[in-house]
Amino acid sequence: MKKYWFSLIGVSLLLLTACGQSSDTPSEETKNGSTNSSTTQVTGAEAIAKQNCTRCHGGNLQGSYGxxxxxxxxxxxxxxxxxxxxxxxxxxxxxxxxNDAQKEELATWLAEKK
Known part of the structure; x- marks a missing residue:
């Protein structure tokens, strides 16, 4: 019976941490156009994927939960x-x-993976 509950809890945790459910808030632009120093804007498709996709799709995008x-x-x-x-x-x-630019960059990079 304990194994059942541990399995149920594990599955529940996976569902709660599904892809893209990041608790990090994106950096906000200040009035002069600079970014907030407490957060960084991720650029480059590989960096975007590493920060947003690897949790579900694996460190090398080899598949995991996703x-x-x-x-x-x-x-x-x-x-x-x-x-x-x-x-x-x-x-x-x-x-x-x-943001739209990050999605565009990520989609272009992923489309090249053949």
């Missing part, structure tokens, strides 16, 4: 990947923590 993304470009093109990032798919929700 599917393998190492050859995702063979299945989806850039526009389709943008749709996934904007609207979610399956248990992955919309990636609201990413």
């Amino acid at each position: 599917p393998n993304l190492q050859q995702i470009g063979a299945k989806y093109n850039k526009e389709q990947l943008l749709g996934v990032l904007n609207n979610g798919i399956g248990s992955m929700g919309p990636q609201k923590q990413l």
Whole structure:
């Protein structure tokens, strides 16, 4: 019976920490255009993926809780990947923590993975 409860708790924790449910708030622009020093804006598709995707898709995007993304470009093109990032798919929700430029960069990078 204990194993059942531990399994149930483990699954619940996984669901609560699903992809894209980051508690970090994005940095906000100040009036003079500089960024808030307490948070950093992630740039570069690999850096964006490392910060936002590896929790569910694995450190090398090999798949974990979420599917393998190492050859995702063979299945989806850039526009389709943008749709996934904007609207979610399956248990992955919309990636609201990413701005449009980050989504565009990430979708382009992932579409090249064939």
